[in-house]
Amino acid sequence: MNLLKFITAGSVDDGKSTLIGRLLYDTNSILDDQLEAIQKANRKNNDGTVDLAILTDGLKAEREQGITIDVAYKYFQTDKRKFIIADAPGHIQYTRNMVTGASNSDLIIILIDARKGVIEQTKRHSFLAKLLSMNKVLVCVNKMDMVDYQENAYLAIQADYLKLAGKLGLTDVDFIPVSALRGDNIVNPSKHMDWYTGDSLLDYLENISLDDKKSQPWRFPVQWVVRPQTDDLPDYRGYAGRVIGDGLQIGEEVLVLPSGVKTTIKAIELNQDSLLQAENGQSVIIHLSDQVDISRGDLLVSANSPAKTSREIDAHICWFDQKPLDTNQAYLLQNHSKVSKIKIQNIHFKYDIHSQEHIIDDSINLNDIGKITLKSAEEIVFDSDSDFPENAQAIVIDPRTNITVGAVWLEQEV
Amino acid sequence: MDYLDHLEAEAIYILREVAGQFENPALLFSGGKDSITLVHLAKKAFRPGKFPFPLVHIDTGHNFPETIAYRDQLVEELGEKLIVGLVQDSIDQGKVVEQKGKNASRNALQTVTLLETIEKYGFDACIGGARRDEEKARAKERIFSVRDDFGQWDPKRQRPELWNILNGRIHKGENVRVFPISNWTELDVWNYIKREKIALPSIYFSHEREVVLRNGQWMASTPFLSIDQEDKLAFKSVRFRTVGDMTCTASVDSEATELDDIIEEIRVSTVSERGARLDDKVSEAAMEDRKKQGYF
Numbered sequence A: 001m002n003l004l005k006f007i008t009a010g011s012v013d014d015g016k017s018t019l020i021g022r023l024l025y026d027t028n029s030i031l032d033d034q035l036e037a038i039q040k041a042n043r044k045n046n047d048g049t050v051d052l053a054i055l056t057d058g059l060k061a062e063r064e065q066g067i068t069i070d071v072a073y074k075y076f077q078t079d080k081r082k083f084i085i086a087d088a089p090g091h092i093q094y095t096r097n098m099v100t101g102a103s104n105s106d107l108i109i110i111l112i113d114a115r116k117g118v119i120e121q122t123k124r125h126s127f128l129a130k131l132l133s134m135n136k137v138l139v140c141v142n143k144m145d146m147v148d149y150q151e152n153a154y155l156a157i158q159a160d161y162l163k164l165a166g167k168l169g170l171t172d173v174d175f176i177p178v179s180a181l182r183g184d185n186i187v188n189p190s191k192h193m194d195w196y197t198g199d200s201l202l203d204y205l206e207n208i209s210l211d212d213k214k215s216q217p218w219r220f221p222v223q224w225v226v227r228p229q230t231d232d233l234p235d236y237r238g239y240a241g242r243v244i245g246d247g248l249q250i251g252e253e254v255l256v257l258p259s260g261v262k263t264t265i266k267a268i269e270l271n272q273d274s275l276l277q278a279e280n281g282q283s284v285i286i287h288l289s290d291q292v293d294i295s296r297g298d299l300l301v302s303a304n305s306p307a308k309t310s311r312e313i314d315a316h317i318c319w320f321d322q323k324p325l326d327t328n329q330a331y332l333l334q335n336h337s338k339v340s341k342i343k344i345q346n347i348h349f350k351y352d353i354h355s356q357e358h359i360i361d362d363s364i365n366l367n368d369i370g371k372i373t374l375k376s377a378e379e380i381v382f383d384s385d386s387d388f389p390e391n392a393q394a395i396v397i398d399p400r401t402n403i404t405v406g407a408v409w410l411e412q413e414v
Numbered sequence B: 001m002d003y004l005d006h007l008e009a010e011a012i013y014i015l016r017e018v019a020g021q022f023e024n025p026a027l028l029f030s031g032g033k034d035s036i037t038l039v040h041l042a043k044k045a046f047r048p049g050k051f052p053f054p055l056v057h058i059d060t061g062h063n064f065p066e067t068i069a070y071r072d073q074l075v076e077e078l079g080e081k082l083i084v085g086l087v088q089d090s091i092d093q094g095k096v097v098e099q100k101g102k103n104a105s106r107n108a109l110q111t112v113t114l115l116e117t118i119e120k121y122g123f124d125a126c127i128g129g130a131r132r133d134e135e136k137a138r139a140k141e142r143i144f145s146v147r148d149d150f151g152q153w154d155p156k157r158q159r160p161e162l163w164n165i166l167n168g169r170i171h172k173g174e175n176v177r178v179f180p181i182s183n184w185t186e187l188d189v190w191n192y193i194k195r196e197k198i199a200l201p202s203i204y205f206s207h208e209r210e211v212v213l214r215n216g217q218w219m220a221s222t223p224f225l226s227i228d229q230e231d232k233l234a235f236k237s238v239r240f241r242t243v244g245d246m247t248c249t250a251s252v253d254s255e256a257t258e259l260d261d262i263i264e265e266i267r268v269s270t271v272s273e274r275g276a277r278l279d280d281k282v283s284e285a286a287m288e289d290r291k292k293q294g295y296f
Helices: A015-026 A032-041 A060-065 A092-102 A120-131 A151-169 A201-206 B004-020 B033-046 B065-078 B087-092 B110-121 B185-196 B259-267 B284-293
Strands: A003-009 A072-077 A082-087 A108-115 A134-144 A172-177 A220-223 A224-226 A237-242 A255-256 A261-270 A272-274 A284-290 A300-302 A307-321 A331-333 A338-351 A370-384 A394-399 A404-413 B027-029 B055-059 B083-087 B125-127 B145-148 B176-178 B207-214 B217-221 B235-241
Touching: A015 A072, A015 A082, A015 A108, A015 A172, A015 A201, A032 B259, A060 B145, A072 B110, A092 A120, A092 B027, A108 A120, A120 A151, A120 A370, A134 A151, A151 A172, A151 B110, A172 A201, A220 A237, A224 B033, A237 B004, A255 A284, A261 B217, A284 A307, A284 B004, A331 A370, A331 A404, A370 A404, B004 B033, B004 B125, B004 B185, B027 B033, B033 B065, B033 B185, B033 B259, B055 B065, B055 B110, B083 B110, B185 B259, B217 B235
Parallel strands: A003 A082, A003 A108, A108 A134, A134 A172, B027 B055, B027 B125, B055 B083, B125 B176
Antiparallel strands: A072 A082, A220 A300, A224 A237, A237 A284, A255 A261, A255 A300, A261 A272, A261 A284, A307 A370, A307 A404, A331 A338, A331 A394, A338 A370, A394 A404, B145 B176, B207 B217, B207 B235
16 A cells, blocks of 8 residues: 655635545544544534534644644545645745645645635745645635535636646646535535536545656665674674665665765665665665765765766755845755755845746745855755756755754756 | 555654764653554664664653563663663652642653653653654654753744754754654554564553553553542453553553454544543643643
8 A cells, every 4th residue: 555645735714624624534534532522622613513623733822723833744544545644834924834744745735715716825835836846736626615616616716727837837737626614525526516527535635646756866865874893793884874766776886975986886785684776765774895985964876877066056945934044144054964054145036926927136035935046165966956856955954043944946056 | 665664764764864963862762562663663774783872761660560571671682771760769859749649640740750861861862652643732743853951842933844854953952852653653553563573562462450440441450540449440351552651541442462453453443542541631732731841
């Protein structure tokens, strides 16, 4: 059985938490004591039915205000698949939490209120989806019950969203009309929308293909060097890490970056068993043919397809901190297990979320997305975000507060 | 990869990040199935090398004897270091006051002993077996969860945690709680235990024992509970679905003697795992409040 991770996004009150609550409720994933706790909490909808949103609003402050502040993760499974849901906040001020949830998801569900149509948060979240290389987007047009289940309302929103998707370059977009509150097309087909003949949300989630990602050359960030130094194993030296990409196998020629030293893969170990090859996502230990100087933070790559190395890189950035980006301050850049000292040398522009136009501006504030050039004290090893996002992602840390203040997508050397 | 392979690879990755990013980490070991799973994952992450951290057990003195016996045997087999923090010591030193009355439990007191142990040994990261599916406040917590000087969690100020990049940078005095099996469900843990043939303390399997009825649930009869004439005692065939202190962990009626029976029992269960934990039932925000104080 495989695993699908998805996130729900959309504006405040579009009904994200209700949608998840409904999905869990209608798949019998809510247990008796949890349901009892919800009923005790006594938060009701206007029509007296139990408010399912309370299932994911796990913090006191969230329940008091009836909003979602931080991502909640929920787990359920059917006979076909296991699911991890990230229920993300809709408020603009919590965009960083939405990005946290989205960065670990395979699919994004964007909710649109059938009465309101495509609004600013729809555009922001769609833009972030593109930036996060989430190519699969499912638009759920919610609250169809509030527009008398009219097909016209649904079609108008679909047409609007397709225009937006076209501008952003989101190519894999699907639509489902739903009412999370009433349960229309969530697990069970709607009795009110004969005109819709597609999948219910659950059918869609169970059947969507996950194996259509393009194959990438392998990269191996070294996390830890295993050296027992015991009488039995005096010379054992294994490099531990998690494989990114495909084709890592014994005998493969290896380039150690940033040093540029070449060697070959002598052995691959998983739980002290030998493997001939390692696949994408596996946590393994690698042995090399030559004694070379390698430590945490180094990146091993296939010598046939080396990665880029540079000290000056153009990149996209999304800013998470109240304090605006400061071009005079030193920051830290962490990509995989490597931490480098950097400065943001240039702010080229930031995006207008409405029009995706470039605004020429030299400030990047909370929740802004822009294009920058960064300069690093050391060589940074990366691939271009447009062709290998898994090796282009990094975070920015403010060394004075240690807080993660930004997300970065490395694009190309200057 | 199968979903268990995926969860395993993710947990190993997180454990190795702890080793790489921190000076003085520790693995909090309770003797429950989740921390036993963590130890198994640590073997996969670091063998044939030694663990880059000791095991730390915060011992309330009210553990099931089976748990302690299991702990000691496991540590001997592993050849790794065990540090025990005793709640009794905190009581003797007057740092905490033992609860009185019928439902007295040392569960809340262990937070103080935990924070003291962290300070005494200067641990900068503590690895724990908490899972997001256990409880709604836990569903919100990051994999690297920063605690302030007082061990407190501030749910409104969590760091963004993007992709699999874990930011473990902290100031002196702060520490990080690390949850490598955040994304596992109860059923995932059991399926993994079965697949990997991991041995468990016997109390997880059905056995006959004397039990006492408290707040509608059957607890193990033990001198740690104040039992009087009004209490109803019985001999029943039970097992424990979650293992904490004897004073706050209720049994479930069960004939499950094999892993397959347990997995089936959980699969069809209509009550959550922590339904048998009296410590979570104090109020709607019981877990969040305790976590803010420094509890796991």
